[in-house]
Amino acid sequence: MQKKVQIGLVGLGTVGGGVYDALRRNGxxxxxxxxxxxxxRRVAVRNLSKRRVGANPPAAMLTTDWAAVANDPRVDLVVELIGGTTVARQVVLAALRAGKPVVTANKALLAFHGEELFAAARRYRANLYYEASVAGGxxxxxxxxxxxxxxxxxRLYGILNGTCNYILTRMQAEGAGFAEVLADAQRLGYAEADPSLDVDGHDAAHKAGILASLAHGFWVNPRQIHTEGIRHITALDLKFAAQLGYVIKLLAIVKKDGRGSAQVSVYPALIPKxxxxxxxxxxxxxxxxxxxxVGDTLYYGRGAGADATASAVxxxxxxxxxxxxxxxxxxVQAFVSHERNGALRPISAATNSFYLRLDVVDQPGVLARIAAILGRARIGISSVIQPEGHEGASVPLILMIHDAPEAAMARALGQIRKLNTIKGEPMMMRVENFT
Amino acid sequence: MQKKVQIGLVGLGTVGGGVYDALRRNGxxxxxxxxxxxxxRRVAVRNLSKRRVGANPPAAMLTTDWAAVANDPRVDLVVELIGGTTVARQVVLAALRAGKPVVTANKALLAFHGEELFAAARRYRANLYYEASVAGGxxxxxxxxxxxxxxxxxRLYGILNGTCNYILTRMQAEGAGFAEVLADAQRLGYAEADPSLDVDGHDAAHKAGILASLAHGFWVNPRQIHTEGIRHITALDLKFAAQLGYVIKLLAIVKKDGRGSAQVSVYPALIPKxxxxxxxxxxxxxxxxxxxxVGDTLYYGRGAGADATASAVxxxxxxxxxxxxxxxxxxVQAFVSHERNGALRPISAATNSFYLRLDVVDQPGVLARIAAILGRARIGISSVIQPEGHEGASVPLILMIHDAPEAAMARALGQIRKLNTIKGEPMMMRVENFT
Known part of the structure; x- marks a missing residue:
């Protein structure tokens, strides 16, 4: 019976350093x-001469050759923390081929090469552990x-992107606009210089794909996930949502009823306060x-950062x-495919509730024309709010719509958009009541 | 390699029936x-002729002899779901002695006989699984x-008793009194006919003991846990708490800093809204x-009920x-004792923030005398509220006190209680800011 497990660490960046430090502290x-x-036992780094604060393994432990770490006969298991999907994939495959279990925090690697890596884990009777790849701690x-x-x-609902949640929380608290808060988040290090992976919802979609796959037993390709981001949300939307009793969150949503197909999507939604x-x-x-x-359960914590991710590793x-x-x-195998007939349902087949904000010309008959379009589409309006205190060429009009088919809603919105009494782009967001 | 595991089920009540049904549905x-x-494989019940709705194993599977189930050579593992601490203890010990792993949902059994059962699990190289014993799902x-x-x-903070949380939630929402809501909860089946195990905090203390033991690696006897219940909380307290930005929850609290002793207690506390x-x-x-x-994390779900508990089983x-x-x-052993110097710190050694509600005679100088007592005890008052709209022989006075030693606070309260301008029993609750 093994008394000590020897670890090969590939990558000593933010997360790798966090793991090294936490192991030294709590090992x-x-x-x-x-x-x-x-x-x-060994650590592969990109640059041997880089000075590191905190995580500072002895020089003898370091190498720039990740293959030497993966193949070192003294190394029992390999931890891949370099990120990316090219070298990381090679590291994981090399270690698995050597029969060594691998721990990774790399969600993009899993989202795009998961099936190949899980098959390799099975073939070489090693295993792949990836708790740190989704939702950090x-x-x-x-x-x-x-x-x-x-x-x-x-049902599975995830707030899976800390950058988006940070931005929306601050927009809500301060009444500030997206661009302003994003710039501040970038300055504080909560958002990347190129924020598109986060704010356009792709990062959340990668994670949603992994969670949906585990929940339903067939592999979900993140490219098939309907994904919307948060760039188009304005301070006005957060204000009106609050008046109506809602907050706005970027949600990853997985729904499956009975033996039917699963619906997996990422979009901002109004949720009850x-x-x-x-x-x-x-x-x-x-x-x-x-x-x-079990009924309803919730799991909450930091989704990113060296420490939370290190805890999962x-x-x-x-x-x-x-x-x-x-x-x-x-x-507990890396991934058990137990649903042969698994399939995704496109969002166009869903029924949802909606928040619709229109910029309308302030004149009689505008609402009647909008209501007529929705009525012909058999879409019921549950409430209409014309907020006070707005003046000018156009004023906001908020419609709340309960349980409308997505396809019908999209068609109706196309017609509403063409009305010459509508100014600017209509804002449509879904309302999620967790039913 | 074993392809099928044969289960012996002891107890077919609410939880046992839930497990049987869930296994039939999702097995x-x-x-x-x-x-x-x-x-x-076999099921021990108290009464063979009882008609059961839902869980209805074939008659041939049933017996009233639990020992026959535990010792049946065809049974690989035993599930104890009869509750209580006498027969349940015998069932668990018999199965472990036969080298069979045991699953139990019995928190009282663990709280009072945990050390004996864990030792037996080690001795006979079986194991004891008890996810369902604390916080259901x-x-x-x-x-x-x-x-x-x-x-x-x-830090570990638990809302571990559903009955108390149900009562406090309704008192808050309806402005109703404890006795009234308790009676309704009893009628609806959310509270026992004898509610003391729940509303006096003992059930939460049993669970707190198990969680503290797991968190800190030494066995915590629930009898050593400072425990307060919720009977003394009034609708007025919930109202004032709300005005101050707080709600009231019965919390199980485990605190430990560095190498020091752990503080484990159960009491109602004001927490920020x-x-x-x-x-x-x-x-x-x-x-x-x-x-x-990892930082801060939260886990949420149903704490009781056949289904949530069945999910954990x-x-x-x-x-x-x-x-x-x-x-x-x-x-993963039932319990690993890894802290030789583990010890509990009495609550008298703690420092807390407090909410103090006094019934005072409405005359000048009352506050000065109270403030003088607190001042001599070096206890600072962070705010004083004399709510409007109260008239009569006595009126409420609310004091919020920040970071006072428990012992000094208890002494000061003893003196305040004796003032002839104070009517009725002072109400003292702690404020928990999760720092």
Whole structure:
């Protein structure tokens, strides 16, 4: 029985450094909890001469050759923390081929090469652990695969992108505009110089794909996920939403009823102020999961950052170490494909509730023409608000629409857009009541 | 390698029936996810002739002899769901002695006989799984033992009793009194005929003891936990708390800083309205855990009920089945005692913030005398509110006190109580700001 597991660390950037430091700080505690020690044996870095604050492994441990780490016979398991999808894929495949379990935090790698990597893990009877790849410190992979294993997941709602949640939280609190808050977030390091991966929803879609795959047992390609971002949301929308009792969050949504297909999408939605998801503020992430046995559950924590991600990597390291110790490497497999007939349903087949903000010319008969278009589409208006205190060539008009088919709504919106009493681009957002 | 695990079920009440039904409904799904089947082989019940709605195993499977189930050579693992601490203890010990892993949902059994049962699990190299014993559908045992294994837990706050949270939520929403809402909760089945286990905080203390033990690696006896209930809370307190920006929750609190002793207590506390724990309403439970690596995390779900508890039992059954399949029964041990110097700190050694509601005679000089007592005790008043609209022999006076030593506060309160300008019993509650 193995008493000490030797780790090969590939990457010593923000997350890699966080893992190295956390292991140095809490490694002895983990060993006393686990009954097996964890020791970093070799570390692959890009630049040997870079001076590091905090994580500073002895020079003898460092190399620039990741293959030397993956293939070192003294290394029992490999941790891939370099990011990207090219070299990272090679590192993971090389380690698996050598029969070594791999821990990774790389969601893009999994989203785009998951099937290949999981197949390799099976073929070489190693395993791939990826708790850190989705929602940082939230153990959502373990929850879906282990804690909720007795459940059919009928609904999953995720606040999975900390940058978007930070921006929306500040827009809400300060009444500020998107561009202004984004610029400030970039200055503070909460948003990238090129923010599109985050604010256009792609990062959340990568994560949603992984969670949907685990929940439903067939691999979901993130390219097939209907994805909208938050660039078009204005301070006015947050203000009107608040007046109506809602906040706005970028949600990843997975819905599946009975034996039907699954719907996976990412879009900003109005959610009721009193709902527990509405209190998820700032850079925090949360995943709300409804199981047919357990009912509603929520998991909340930091979605990114060196420490939260390191915590998830340590959890995987512990599982991997226990599996090595007990020769149970395939105990919880990286991905079990158990749904042969899994399929995605396009968003056009969904029914949703909507918030519609129009810039209308302030004259009689405008509402009648809009209502006529919606009426012909058999779409019912649940309320109309014409906020006071707006003057000028055009004024805002808010329509709340309950349970309308997406396709009908899209067609109606196309017609409304053409009315010459409508100025600017109509703003349409979905309302999510968690039903 | 084992392809099917045979289960002996002891108890077919609310939870046992829920487990039986959920297994019938989702057993095939679990088998496809696990790679190993789960089959109920025998079921011990109290009354063979009782007619059951839902869970109705074939008559041939039933027996009234629990020992026959535990010792049946065809039974691989035993699920104890009869509750209580006498027969349940015998069932668990008998199964462990026979080398069979045991799954239980019995928090009282663990709170009072945990050390004996864990020792038996080690001695006979079986294992004891108890996810369902604390907070029903919330996988907090798995989270503390596995997901947060790389963390020192510095703070743990639990809303662990659904009955109390239901009562407080309704008192808040309706402005109703404790007795009135309790009576209604009893009528609706959310509170027992004898509610003391719940409303006096003992049930939450049993759970707090288990969570504190897991977090800190030494066994915490629930009898040593400072425990207060919610009977003394009035509609007036909830109203004043709301005006001050707080809600009231019964919290289980575990605090530990550095190498010092741990403080474990259960009491009602004012918590800020905007905090995510404040949005935990009705019968829901939640556990807020701060780890030194991961930061703040939250886990939320139903704390009781057949289905939520069944979901947790199924999760344990899956772990136990995988451990049997991979001969890794001791992979995650029932309880690892890893802190030799673990000790509890009495609440008298703590520093807290307080809400103090006094019934005072409405005359000049009253506040001066109270302030003098607090001043001599070096306790600072952060705010004083004399709510308007109260008339009569006595009127309410609210004092908010920031960071006062418990012992000094208790002494000062003893003196305030004796003032002849104070009518009725002073109401003191702690304020928890999650710092």
């Amino acid at each position: 002895a505690l983990m060993a006393s909890r686990l009954g097996v020690g964890l020791r970093v 939230i153990p959502i992979i373990k929850v879906l695969r282990e804690a909720l294993i007795g459940n059919r997941v009928t 009193g709902h527990v998801m509405a209190s998820v503020a700032g850079v925090f992430n949360a995943v709300y999961v409804r199981g047919d046995v 340590l959890s995987d390291l512990a599982d991997a170490a226990l599996d090595l110790k007990h020769h149970s490497t395939e105990r | 095939a799904l679990m088998a496809s996810r696990l790679g190993v089947g789960l089959r109920v 919330i996988p907090i045992i798995k989270v503390l033992r596995e997901a947060l294994i790389g963390n020192r837990v510095t 905007g905090h995510v724990m404040a949005s935990v309403a009705g019968v829901f439970n939640a556990v807020y855990v701060r780890g030194d690596v 199924l999760s344990d059954l899956a772990d136990a089945a995988l451990d049997l399949k991979h001969h890794s029964t001791e992979r």
